[in-house]
Amino acid sequence: MKFSYKFSNLLGTVYRKGDLLFSPDGSSVISPVGNRITIFDLKNNKSMTLPVESRFNYVTIDISPNGSMLVAINTDGEAHIISLISKVILHKYRFKGCPKRVKFSPDGKYFAVCKGGGVFIFNAPGLQTGNYNPFIMERAFHGATAETTCISWSFDSKLLAVGSKDTTIKIYSLQKSANLRWITLGGHSDVIVACFFENKDYDMYTISKNGRLCVWECTLEPDDWVEWQPPAKKEKSKDSESDSEDDIDIEKIIERTEKQKARAECKLLESDDLLKNDEEEDTIEEENIKKAEIKMLGYKKQATFYLGNEVQKHYKEAKLTAAAYHQDTRILVIGFNIGSFYLYEMPHANLIHSLSISRQRISSIALNSTGDWIAIGCSHAGQLLVWEWQSETYAMKQQGHRTNMNCLAYSPDGQYIVTGGDDGKVKLWNTLSGFCTLTFHEHASSISGVLFSHNRKFVASASLDGTVRAYDLARYRNFRTLTSPRPVQFSCLAIDGSDEFLAAGGQDFFDVYLWSMKLGTLLEILSGHEGPVASLAFNPNPASTELVSASWDKTVKIWNAVENGSAHETIRLIADALCVTYKxxxxxxxxxTLDGQITFFECKTARQTGFIEGRNDLGAGRSKTDLITAKKNLQGKAFTTLCYSADGTCILAGGRSKNVCIYNVRESILLKKYEITQNRSLDGVDDVINRKYMSEFGNRALIEHREGGNISLHLPGVRSGDMASRRVKPEVRVLCLQFSPTGQAWAAVTTEGLLIYSLDIGLMFDPFQLELGVTPDTVKETLDERDYAKALMMALKLNEKLLTQQVIETIPYKEIELTTTSMPDIYVEKLLKFIASELESTRHIHFYLLWIEIILTKHGSRINTAPQMPVLLMLHKNMQKKYDDLSRICDFNQYTMNYILRIGELKSAKSISKHSAITIDDESLSDASIERMDTD
Structure with missing residues (x-):
């Protein structure tokens, strides 16, 4: 099994905090998601998370006008220049403090950064500037008396408007200009939220937090701009003569005084000439100024609109929080903290449209290049919307779990993932597109377990509200609600291989409840545990109804309730059981178990077959509020989630740590360890607390701040609940893990969201039974000799994707059967695996389906085994995807063709009727001509 798993995507979280952006073509939305950046492709309906990770959460981002470069700044003040072509960080720069805004100039040569009360202009590296040295500062302005909040460039990249918390807007010039000295715009009584320049003009709009909009008209036209040139400095003549005062002699003093008098007279004559020259130069400068007719840059307030008055009539505490402006269409979009946004047509502020999307604060708004789509982000709700305002429809509507995720389950073909969270919602995610396709919100409390049925027809979830619900994936409804005789908080869930029986374990009452899925009735209550039931698992064999349960009472019980009722076998452990899973x-x-060990037992004999001591592999991590060291804290760490690989040779383990470990079951050794995050914005990532957080009284994080009577931690040990009244830093942990049934990926539910790690086989040379003399040239020579079976086996030995693809697509379809029958079974299995992965992206669907049909027909009896199940599942997943895509296209084409055929029939019928009318007229004319001839 290969372990070159790489981070591929982030699901479950669509927006956290920061600026939303549209790509220059207007088809993609760029969203900061914690310490990562996700790009949502709206045209192709796909999402992609950049393989770039910051040490802290991103707060502001901006993209270059050509779309090739991204500048992102995190909360620690570290700025990253990211290439969107190679998907890597090119340069890093650290600011002292946390910048609030970054903005590229329209010509792409500069980008401005707002930090504190200053604005810093940097040269953007690239072809446009011809400079590849990063973060070369061009100018710096320190005009604001308070913290800057927004920034805007003029269309020609000459002027810069900066708003701040001192309710003023400063106008700066990038280059020194004769038109501009210093301009400050007032007229607001609250914090400036946004300021915008007009297109092809210097007119401006400024908006403050209380909803006041000011329209400013510039007194200077763009053609009147004059660059400032410094006057030439005059070189002053220096006397090279130096007087020595070594000898004091009267005669020498007299001679010296005479010389000084003569020199003074010469200087008087020269000064008169210099004065004449200065007067001539002044007159020349005055004439040049009159000729140039330089106009000074100034602004006049044309109008003031109070956009917040209408909203504040219904909501007194409504505040304007975000705004965006499209220069070409003159559309202004503003958002409020009550979840509503408004569209205005400028410059007269005519209301076009208004919509309330939620009750949460709108954090960011962006408009695409055409002005048709509006992207809106709500940080508290984790919501990202793209609204097409002309048709009043959603181009995209995504929302992650509002609080932490708890559990996940893969579909049998690996195409979908179902997740459950503390917010009581069950969400279905498409692993190929990265979007949430379904959301069920019938539960009233936290979800503790979810699962997928083996026939892909329904999903089930268990919750702390005392119910187990099943959802139909065909009709999208809750068709089954299972309860217990007395209210129980269900902590885990399991389903058997035949989808007949569903089991759930209790957290407050220590029983296991067994239901029939068809009848919806409670069949059995399995009692025997003396502590909360932590985990349940059914035997994956469809012919077996064996059930195993793990509890905090240091026991694992094996049940067969369908055949033997409450009879069970008990396995004693040395520590509390936290998770159990079947091979x-x-x-x-x-x-x-709680002591950090993973123990393996044989089901039939209940005999221990091995164990893994994994506590040291979890890795230490010290929270800022911990009073003990990371090494001491490690003694309390343990694995809380387990999952076998698809072939059963390895096991995946994770827990309250940033590390995920893969172990070999037979050898009981660690194969690879993955660090899921480097985000220092989470707690428990660092092993050592920085000394700047320590004081003479101890750790500053433990000191209660009683400003205004508020206490940061009202209750000791509280880590969840009312996040508004307690300043709680989320702690890094892995809550659930699962391998994809195809074996090509695994997913982890973490504090940051749903992380997907997949195999990247394209960049790795992994030969298979390679022999001397097998090279790409010899493979092509063998292929030219039409020895197709030998060429294909040689290509499979090299295991290079492009070469194998070339060989397969060169073989004629009539030779497929002969080629496969003359190959050994081990090569046929490798060939089927390659075709299954290639089917996902190839255009030659029918050609590859012919290969699949012949391989399964000739070798199906030998391939249909347990080790080959991941390959067959991957094949089924990709074929199902192709079927879903093509069926929609074919249905659409079918209706289109029927319409075209019907139009053709109508046109042909109309032409026939017209032709018949013409022939009748011709016959009548011929009869009339014959009658005339007879009369003549």
Whole structure:
């Protein structure tokens, strides 16, 4: 099994905090998601998270006008220049403090950064500037008396408007100009939220937090701009003569005084000439100024609109929080903290449209290049919307879990993932597109377990509200609600291989409840545990109804309730059991215990077959509020989630740590360890607390701040709940893990969201039974000799994707059967795996389906085994995807063709009727001509 898993995508979180952006073509939305950046492709309906990770959360981003470069700044003041072509960080720069805004100039040569009360202009590296040295400062302005909040460039990149918390807007010139000295715009009584220049003009709009909009008209036209040139400095003549005062002699003194008098007279004559020259130069400068007719830059307030008055009639505490302006269409969009946004047509502020999307604060607004789509982000709700205001429809509507995710489950074909969170919602995610396709919100409390049925027809979820619900994926409804005789908080969930029986374990009452999915009735209550039931698992074999349960009472019980009722076998452990899972063949179970060990047992004999001591592999991590060291804290760490790989040779383990470990089951050794995050905005990532957080009284994070009677931590040990009244820093942890049934990826539910790690086989040379003399040239020579079977086996030995693809597509379809029958089974299995992965992106669908049909027909009996199930599942997943895509296209084309055929029939019928009318007229004319001839 290969372990070159790389981070591929981030699901479950669509927007956290910061600026939203549209790509220059207007088809993609760029959203900061914690310490990562996600790009949502609206045309292709896909999302992609950049393989770039910051040490802290991003707060502001901006994209260059050509779309090739992205500047992102995090909360620690570290700025990253990211290439959107190679998807890597090119340069880094650290500011002292946290900048609030970054903005590229329209010509792409500069970008401005707002930090504190100043604005810093940097040269943008690239072809346009011809300079590739990063972060070369061009200008710096320190005009604001308070913190700057917004920034805007003029269309020609000459002027810069900066708003601040001192309710003023400063106008700066990038280059020194004769037209501009210093301009400050007032007229607002609250914090400036946004300022915008007009297109092809210097007119401006400024908006403050209380909803006041000011329209400013510039007194200077762009053609009147004059660059300032410094006057030439005059070189002063220096006397090279130096007087020595070594000898004091009267005669020498007299001679010296005479010389000084003569020199003074010469200087008087020269000064008169210099004065005449200065007067001539002044007259020349005055004439040049009159000729140039320089106009000074100034602004006049044309109008003031109170956009917040209408909103504040219904909501007195409504504040304007975000705004965006499209220069070409003159559309202004403003958003409020009550979740509503408004569209105005400028410059007269005519209301076009208004909509309330939620009750949460709108954090960011962006408009695409055409002005048709409006992107709106709500940080508190984790919501990202793209609204097409002309048709009043959603181009995209995505929302992650408002609070932490708790659990996940893959669909049998690996195409979908279902997740449950503390917000009581169950969401269905498409792993190929990265979008949420369904949301069920029937639960009233936290979701503790979710699962996918083996026939892909329904999903089930267990919650702390005392219900287990099943949702139909065909009709998108809750068709089954299962409850217990007395209210129980369900902590885990499991379903058998035949989708007949559903089991859930109790957290406050220590029983296991068994229901029938078809009848919806409670079949059995399995009692015997003396502590909360932490985990349940059914035997994956469809012919077996064996159930295993793990509890905090240091026992694992094996049940067969369908056949034997409450009879069970108990396995004693040395610590509390936290998680239990079955091996894919159903012959072995793995149990994670509180002492950091993973123990393996044989199901039939209940005999221990091995164990893994994994506590030291979890890695230490010290929270800012911990009073003990990271090394001491490690003694309390343990694995809380386990999952076997698709072939059962390895096991994936994670817990209250930033590390995910893969172990070999037979050898009981660590194969690879993944660090899921480097985000220092989360707690428990660092092993050592920085000394700047320590004081003479101890850790500053433990000191209560009683400003205005508010206390940061009202209750000791509280880490969730009312986040508004307690300043709680989220802690890094892995809550659930699962391998994809195809074996090509695994998913982890973490504090940051749903992380997907997949195999990247394109950049890795991994030969298979390579022999001497097998090279790409010899493969092509063998292919030219039409020895197709040998060429294909040689290509599979090299295991290079492009070469294998070339060989397969060169073989004629009539030779497929002969080629596959003359190959050994081991090469046929490798060939099927390659075709299954290639089917996802290829255009030659029918050609590859012919290969699949012949391979499954000739070798199906030998391929249909447990080790080959991941390949068959991946094949089924990709074929299902192609079927879904093509069926929609074919249905659309079918209706289009029927319409065209119907139009053709109508046109042909109309032409026939017209032709018949013409022939009748011709016959009547011929009859009339014959009668005339007879009369003549």
């Amino acid at each position: 894919p063949n159903g012959e072995e179970i793995a149990v994670a």
